[in-house]
Amino acid sequence: MTESKVFLDPTVGWILLAAFSALWIGLGIYWGRRNKSFEDHALAGRNVGLALGTATAAATWITSNTTMLAPQFALQLGIWGMLAYSTAAFGLMLFAPMAKRIRQLMPNGYTSGDFFRLRYGRVAWAIFLVFTLFYSLTWLVSMAMAGGILLEALAGIDYVWGMSVILGVCVIYTMRGGLTAVIGTDFIQSLVIIVGIAVTGFAVLQNVSVAEIHANLTATKPALLDVLFPAAIMAIFNNLLFGLGEVFHNNVWWSRAFAFRDSVASKAFLLGGLVWLPIPVAAGFIALASGALGVAVPSADMVGPLVVAEVLGTMGAVAIFIVVFCSLASSIDSLLAATSDLVTEDIWRRLMHPQASVETLKKAAQWITLGLGLLTWLVCLPRIGTLATVLFFAGPLVGSMIWPIVAGLYWRRANTAGAVGAMVLGAGVGLFCYFAIGWYVATLIATAVSMIWVLGATALGKSRFDWTVLKEDA
Amino acid sequence: MQGACDRPIFSMRVLAAKILLACALCAPMAAHAAPAFTDPGPVTSDSGQVAVAWTGGDEVLLTLTKDGEAARDIYRGSGDTLFLSGLAEGDYRLDLTGADGAQAQPLVVEVRHQSLTQALLLAAIGAIVFLLTVGAILRGARDD
Amino acid sequence: MTFSPGFLEVLIYGSLVWCAVSGIGLAVMLLRDGKSGEIW
Numbered sequence: 103m104t105e106s107k108v109f110l111d112p113t114v115g116w117i118l119l120a121a122f123s124a125l126w127i128g129l130g131i132y133w134g135r136r137n138k139s140f141e142d143h144a145l146a147g148r149n150v151g152l153a154l155g156t157a158t159a160a161a162t163w164i165t166s167n168t169t170m171l172a173p174q175f176a177l178q179l180g181i182w183g184m185l186a187y188s189t190a191a192f193g194l195m196l197f198a199p200m201a202k203r204i205r206q207l208m209p210n211g212y213t214s215g216d217f218f219r220l221r222y223g224r225v226a227w228a229i230f231l232v233f234t235l236f237y238s239l240t241w242l243v244s245m246a247m248a249g250g251i252l253l254e255a256l257a258g259i260d261y262v263w264g265m266s267v268i269l270g271v272c273v274i275y276t277m278r279g280g281l282t283a284v285i286g287t288d289f290i291q292s293l294v295i296i297v298g299i300a301v302t303g304f305a306v307l308q309n310v311s312v313a314e315i316h317a318n319l320t321a322t323k324p325a326l327l328d329v330l331f332p333a334a335i336m337a338i339f340n341n342l343l344f345g346l347g348e349v350f351h352n353n354v355w356w357s358r359a360f361a362f363r364d365s366v367a368s369k370a371f372l373l374g375g376l377v378w379l380p381i382p383v384a385a386g387f388i389a390l391a392s393g394a395l396g397v398a399v400p401s402a403d404m405v406g407p408l409v410v411a412e413v414l415g416t417m418g419a420v421a422i423f424i425v426v427f428c429s430l431a432s433s434i435d436s437l438l439a440a441t442s443d444l445v446t447e448d449i450w451r452r453l454m455h456p457q458a459s460v461e462t463l464k465k466a467a468q469w470i471t472l473g474l475g476l477l478t479w480l481v482c483l484p485r486i487g488t489l490a491t492v493l494f495f496a497g498p499l500v501g502s503m504i505w506p507i508v509a510g511l512y513w514r515r516a517n518t519a520g521a522v523g524a525m526v527l528g529a530g531v532g533l534f535c536y537f538a539i540g541w542y543v544a545t546l547i548a549t550a551v552s553m554i555w556v557l558g559a560t561a562l563g564k565s566r567f568d569w570t571v572l573k574e575d576a
Numbered sequence: 577m578q579g580a581c582d583r584p585i586f587s588m589r590v591l592a593a594k595i596l597l598a599c600a601l602c603a604p605m606a607a608h609a610a611p612a613f614t615d616p617g618p619v620t621s622d623s624g625q626v627a628v629a630w631t632g633g634d635e636v637l638l639t640l641t642k643d644g645e646a647a648r649d650i651y652r653g654s655g656d657t658l659f660l661s662g663l664a665e666g667d668y669r670l671d672l673t674g675a676d677g678a679q680a681q682p683l684v685v686e687v688r689h690q691s692l693t694q695a696l697l698l699a700a701i702g703a704i705v706f707l708l709t710v711g712a713i714l715r716g717a718r719d720d
Numbered sequence: 721m722t723f724s725p726g727f728l729e730v731l732i733y734g735s736l737v738w739c740a741v742s743g744i745g746l747a748v749m750l751l752r753d754g755k756s757g758e759i760w
Contacts, residue, residue: 136760151758153749160742178625178661181723181731196713203716282760289750293743300739303732312732316725322648323662325624325689327722332695333623339702346709363758377742380735387732400657401627508709512717546698550705 108258109411109419115257118423119264123271126431129290130275130283140463143280144212144443145361150285152366152373155358158285159194159374161292161432162354164381166248169295169429172382173389173406177399180319180326180390182334187382189338190345194375197349201359202368203511207572214356214507215448220572221510222521229525231448233503234351237496238441239478242434244493246482249430256407256423265482268427272434273475277468281361281443284435291432296377298425299384302410302418309413310394315387318394326390336542340497344545347500350507354440442471494541498532498548505549505556514566520559528552610678611636613670618684625661626685628670635675643667663687 137143150158168187175183208217214234219227250265275283316327325331349355355371362370389405392398397412399405407426410418446467451458458466502525509516532548614629630636638651638658643666651658665687672680753759 147760149760151753151760153746153753154759156749157746177659178623180662181728184731196710199713199716289746293746296739296743296746300736300743303736303739307732307736312729313725316728319662320722322650323624324664324722326662327728328664329721329723330692331624332690332692335692335695336690336698339699339706342706343702346706377746380738380742383731383735384739387735398651398653398655399659400655402625402659402661405659504709508712512712512715514717543698546702546705550701553705553708 108256109407110257110416110423112258114416114420115253115259115423118257118420119253119259119267119427122424122427122431123267125290126271126275126287127278129287130279132279133283133286134275134279136282137280137464139460140446140467141460142282143464143467144439144446145357146281146285148361148363150358150362150366150370152363152370154285154289155362155366155370156373156377157292158288158358158436159355159371160377161288161295161429162358162436163190163194163349163374163378164292164295164429165433166245166252166426166430168381169299169385169425170248170252170403170406172386173409174402175382176326176386177389177392177402177405179334179337180323180328180331182329182331183326183337184383184386186334186338186341187386188379189342190382191375191379192342193345193349194371194378196346197355197359198368198371198375200350200508200511201355201362201371204356204359205362205364205367207511207569208360208574210574211360211572212357212447213444214351214353215444215452216574217356217507217510217572218521219448219452220574221567222506222518226506226518226521226525227448229522230351230503231444233499233525233529234353234444235441237348237493237500238352238354238437238444240493240496242437242441242474242478243481245430245434245437246478247485249427249434250482250485252426252430253423255404256419256426261485262483266479268430269434269475269479269482272431272438273472276435276438276442277471277475280464280467281357281439284439285358285361287435288432291428292377294428295425295432296381298421298428299381302414302421302425303384303388305414305418306388306391306395306410310391314394315391319390322393333542340542340544340546343501343504343549344497347497347502347504347545347549351500351503352440353444354436357440357443438471438474442467442474445470445474495533495536497541497545498529498536501532501545501549502526502528502552505553509556509560513560514569515560515563516556516567517559517563517565520556520563523559524552524555527555611672611674611680613672613680613683616681616683618686620686620688621663622688622690624663624665624687624689625659626663627657627659628683629657630672630680631656632674632680637673639671639673641669641671643669647671665689 172187175187218230246265246269249268250261253259253264254261319327388409392409397409407422410422450466506521506524528548528551531551532544535547536544611630611632619626634654639647640650641647668685670683
């Protein structure tokens with residue numbers, strides 16, 4: 103069975119884990135010294151440059167799912183599967199012009215919650231908070247769990263220890279260093295991941311040619327090469343819209359839009375998307391090579407590490423371990439930071455302590471990060487496998503927020519009835535279709551329904567929004 | 577990026593098969609019994625993928641036969657699960673043979689891909705929604 | 721209708737080269753930002 107097959111000596115695994123943990127925590131504490139106020143802590147002083155901006159956009163979007171699920175997706179849905187996964191890059195690229203608009207409209211903004219509250223009022227804001235916290239928490243839990251499971255499968259490190267160390271390390275450096283530490287470590291992590299994937303890919307191709315891979319697929323897995331593979335064709339736009347919904351609504355991306363320097367915000371998201379674009383193919387194709395390399399795949403979820411470890415031996419296993427650890431850390435830290443800032447700004451400050459000073463806010467954000475980490479740890483502890491599947495209900499929720507956000511940013515006539523109706527109706531119909539028809543229509547239908555609702559409400563709406571309302575003082 | 581597909585990192589189907597397998601392994605009799613597929617089938621798939629699990633038999637040979645075609649060896653070894661994907665439309669038979677030549681009851685696999693018309697229709701709706709979204713963003717704020 | 725070997729070749733090598741180039745690009749961008757004091 104997959105779990106019983108360990109690719110790496112546990113001692114080596116622990117040494118790698120300890121070394122990278124020490125590095126991230128050290129850098130987090132070092133960079134954390136720069137932060138004096140909540141603004142420094144939450145938004146890295148609103149002055150992040152192009153290189154760090156690009157790297158953090160790409161690295162945050164490369165989760166353990168990208169490096170682990172891309173091969174699985176290639177194995178299940180073939181060439182279309184890899185291409186469908188790559189379309190998630192469009193989320194980042196399309197967010198580029200939006201980031202510019204967001205900075206222009208909300209020079210003092212902190213979170214995506216601020217936008218919903220000021221643009222559409224408290225009801226829409228409450229629905230947004232429920233949707234985004236559901237999505238963010240399940241994403242966080244699924245990643246921390248994936249971390250524990252992967253470290254156990256790769257190096258025989260006990261699930262609870264692996265999960266606790268990854269989560270603990272991310273909590274410590276995010277708490278100490280805030281977004282500064284998250285963005286700084288993201289740069290190193292993105293380079294490690296990109297170089298690791300490229301080197302591993304080229305090394306695999308030393309053992310098998312693309313022609314051999316193609317011939318083997320034609321003979322044994324013909325559907326994976328089929329241009330008209332129905333299951334894969336259905337996945338394309340569902341994935342694309344899921345990705346768009348994830349990026350457009352989540353505070354992970356909005357906080358970066360606020361944190362990047364004015365002149366680089368737009369460019370960094372565009373370049374980040376371009377950096378991300380080839381990764382699902384570069385990391386995924388090795389699964390297609392499994393047949394040609396004679397590697398039997400006991401279960402789809404571990405196909406990536408399996409092929410790399412079988413072909414490249416210990417060095418391959420070390421590379422996979424490092425890439426997976428970096429991709430986990432680069433996303434868990436961002437999600438911890440952005441979600442705790444959302445809770446700090448939208449709930450703790452706006453609802454409970456409107457007069458809080460900047461120092462108090464920074465302290466609150468740090469404690470909320472710790473609390474969020476502890477909550478995640480407690481949920482992950484029993485290792486309930488079905489929890490990860492809950493994340494996939496989030497598709498309709500995030501899809502239904504695409505149009506309220508886009509219309510709200512660009513059209514004065516977009517209104518509360520449009521936004522609230524679109525989110526409730528879109529998510530409702532989408533979830534119904536998830537169960538009634540299948541996963542492959544859920545996000546698509548949710549987005550389509552909410553789009554039609556927003557277009558209708560905007561056309562009928564008489565009100566004209568005053569953009570200066572969004573320029574609320576910090 | 578999270579929402580790439582409906583499947584969790586560790587698929588429930590495989591998990592269920594593993595739990596069944598663990599139960600089977602706990603029973604002392606099972607370890608030396610003739611090989612058998614965990615799910616007696618017939619298995620149907622609308623995406624050309626099948627997770628196969630079996631019990632019994634240390635060294636097994638798994639062969640796949642598509643109706644009207646020659647049998648093909650797809651696995652030889654001591655594992656107890658195999659993931660197949662990319663199967664074209666058709667009826668298949670999986671045969672499992674233990675080291676001592678004992679044969680499991682064959683597993684019938686029917687691959688009936690989802691409707692291409694439905695897939696293309698969904699893709700067309702998706703393309704329209706996506707293009708309108710792109711259009712709205714690139715057009716920007718014209719009513720300022 | 722199937723994806724051809726040539727297409728697969730271009731797709732795979734293209735992605736790997738793209739990754740390598742973007743890795744170098746990120747490093748160069750950081751050096752450039754560092755020189756002009758615009759990292760943060």
